[in-house]
Amino acid sequence: MSYLKIENMEIAFQSMKVSFVAVTDINLDIEKGQIVSIIGHSGCGKSTIMNSIAGMTFPTSGRVTLNGREVKGPGPDRGIVFQNYSLLPWLTVYENIYQAVDAALRDLSKAEKKETVDRYLKMVNLFDHREKYPKQISGGMKQRVAIARAFAIDPEVLLLDEPFGALDALTKASLHIELLKLWNLTQRSKTIVMVTHDIEEAIFLSNRIVVMNNGPAATIREIEEVHLPRPRNKKETVNQPEYIAVRERLLSLLIDKVAIDEKDFYKEEAAA
Amino acid sequence: MAATKKSITLTTALTTDPSAGRSSIAGLAPIFARFFEAIRGLGYTLLSFALLTGVWSLMSKMTEGGLPTPLATFQVFWELVKDPFYDYGPNDKGIGLQLASSLGRVSMGFTLGSLFAIPVGILMGANTFCKKVFYPIVQILKPVSPLAWFPIGLVAFESSSMATIFIIFITSLWPTLINTAFGVASIPDDHKNVAKAFGFSKWKYLTKVLIPFSLPHIITGLRLSIGVAWLVIVAGEMLSGGIGIGFFVWDSWNALSLEKVISAILIIGIVGLLLDRGFSFVEKKVTYST
């Protein structure tokens, strides 16, 4: 029995007289505690699917169920990390997480909420920066705050929409480790669904990778299983045959041109 | 500003001195730099005043004394400000007391206007229905001159002092209302999504997202509104009489004392500038960068 289930989902957007179908015929079963990536070209509806799980967008037909209950809207059982961090610029790092905790975990006492915030800040190593404002911290730090915020509300599912897209490769690599660390620290009980463009990222982090066709009316092309053992290691995991195989498969699915064509080679006229 | 650039080169010139006494000169350099910058700034201001006074003197000559000379005006101005708080009865008070009276009316009208404009602005920005219903009213009432409201205020309140406060209220609320509505309407989806995603209550959304985001816009609106209010009070007092800087202008005109009128204009301008600066200061404090 799957934990997070998308059944026959189609999502279409109405504008004026035109109906634009974003995604169609989406069927997806995700087990609890899995990390699943959705990858594809721009416009293939990855974020739309994410939003439907988040409850920010509603399916035109079909449905999304979490733990047996249909998703009808956003809720504290799903934590979201947005692409643009979406930290509130007038709140400190501490306050940004606190307000989320305060809103989502209403039954806790003030002291308990404070303790939660402090705990997650420490988990992402930002406790010393908790009084700073978003404009005073780097992009990587902002994203760590966003991740901490999403984790702090103790959701069932974490939804990450291209969370590292705006970061440089080095920061990105360290944040992969941060994410996995948090996931481990919560006993790998949280289900993570992540949208990404980055093949390496998808393979490194995920149990399964959902490859999308191009939009509009995008469908799922293929679902790749990633049987790499955990904990994964940036140095070693990338050399494993499973890793290479999956990468090969994804490249061929996603990338049209993997090298320059022979006829594109510069040729000297008559000289040679 | 050009002065800053030049003072920076001055600073670098001083600090690149390789001699042994470098540390002491380097220590003094920023002080010198700021000093020169201040002098330069002062110089520009003095130059612009000299220009203004020159043109003014010329115009005074051209109108054969119809427009009083800067010197005569300044003498009158000095008389007015050197004893600003004397009180010889209801018709003869120092300029400071008159200003205070006008400012009192302005603050009352402005405060009432703001108390009305901010909530309505928030409603209009946040709720499409409210916007559609209120917007035509705003468009029709906004361009109405404050002086046209005066008779209406008089009929409604049966009192010219209340009518004066009313016209300040009704004309100064528009910039605040429109800017507030604009601010609230332009809350980025990102922030709204955060509130939605984490289940912010309506109150939390209002206090932690909507108002902090809109606050710079609201303060801008207030700053514009106080400018309007200050403008209107002068005109309003000409209609209603009593104690105030506007009535002072009217009375001085009645007595054909242009020196006093011009002095009053200067004072009005300075107060308006200070009010504007005050609000700009607050604006800067509440602006966050994203």
Added chain:
Amino acid sequence: MNPMKKSIYIKSKLSLVLGSVLILFLLSAAPVKENVADKEPIRIGFIPLTDCAPIVMAKELGLFEKYGVNVIVSKEASWANVRDKILTGELDGAHCLFSMPFSVYTGIGGKEGSEMKVAMILNNNGQAITLSKDFCGKVGFKQTSKVASVVAAKLKADKEVTFAMTFPGGTHDIWLRNWLAAAGVNQKTSRIITIPPPQMVANMKVGNMDGYCVGEPWNGVAVKQNVGFTEISSQDIWKNHPEKALVVNTTFSETRKEDLKAVMKAVLEACKWLDNRANRKKAAEIIGKVPYVNAPADVIEARLMGDYNLGCDQGTEIYTDNYMLFHRGGETNFPRKSHAIWFLSQYVRFDYLKEAPDYKAIADKLILQDLYKEVAASMKMKIPSDDMKPFALEIDKTSFDPTNPGDYLAKVKNSKAINQ
């Protein structure tokens, strides 16, 4: 700065601002009701004109205190302002155009049916018509017969001719119209506009105004500034005409009758004091000051003495018994119903009113003649007996019988010198 401290800093600054705003708010509310010894003060308004002297001098000479009332004298912005404040009760009384209550009551100068009451007359004479110096040399002092051709010439040259007065249906309006009628000028082709005195002088200075009718000192000022000249004074139109009155709020006159009487006594005594020529220099000095008329004392004094420098090299006209007078042994201050009826008839004559109003009823309603008689009697002052008797103006000599205004109207419509 530590962000926590920063938010506290912002909050404290904002509360400082809010606090100051609140204080200013309270400041504005404070002066409305002034601190009173025992009784509530009586507010009497005035407009900066020489004939505000009775009110101002009653204050300055301590006469209000002498008669046991606490009076605050306040300068007002315009006649409309005075009207509004008397009607709302913000002013208990004012130095006011004698005919304003009738103009307002009949709907010309205010909301029809609004009642302002005339308690007593403050002065006779002392108003004038000033013409722009463009007419200098073309028409001289009191040369009324020459006026029409000069005006017609101007009209032809500039396509319009503009005269100003102070309030529709007010005294100056009616003096102006009577003068134009006597001169044979078609009032329908002239622009007659209402504007405040300084605009009159300023406009004439730049050549925008052809003539105006207003009270002193503005006619004297125009001559002094070489902006215009005096064409005719109001006493030449109607010798010893009623000019300004003490007009009062209806409720005040009914509920604080004793206070009103005290005010009237003080003002009457001031009027008597002013008619003594020896006092006029002092009066000119006092009323010329900034809180009052705010005009040069020498100009005020000259005309108060009857010395009219006419301007435009016309020399000086000396009035011996009909310059501005405030008492005339009691003749001035008695408010006559016949005068009210005369003004009402003028409104019909000049098409302000389409139908004849109920002359006597309005005069009865708005003139507090019985009250005046009580006050005058208690001060042992003469009470004239010539009310409701016929009289005629100097300028057109047409007899006016207050018991039959229609007759007079028929006569003026038939005479040559009327508006077409």
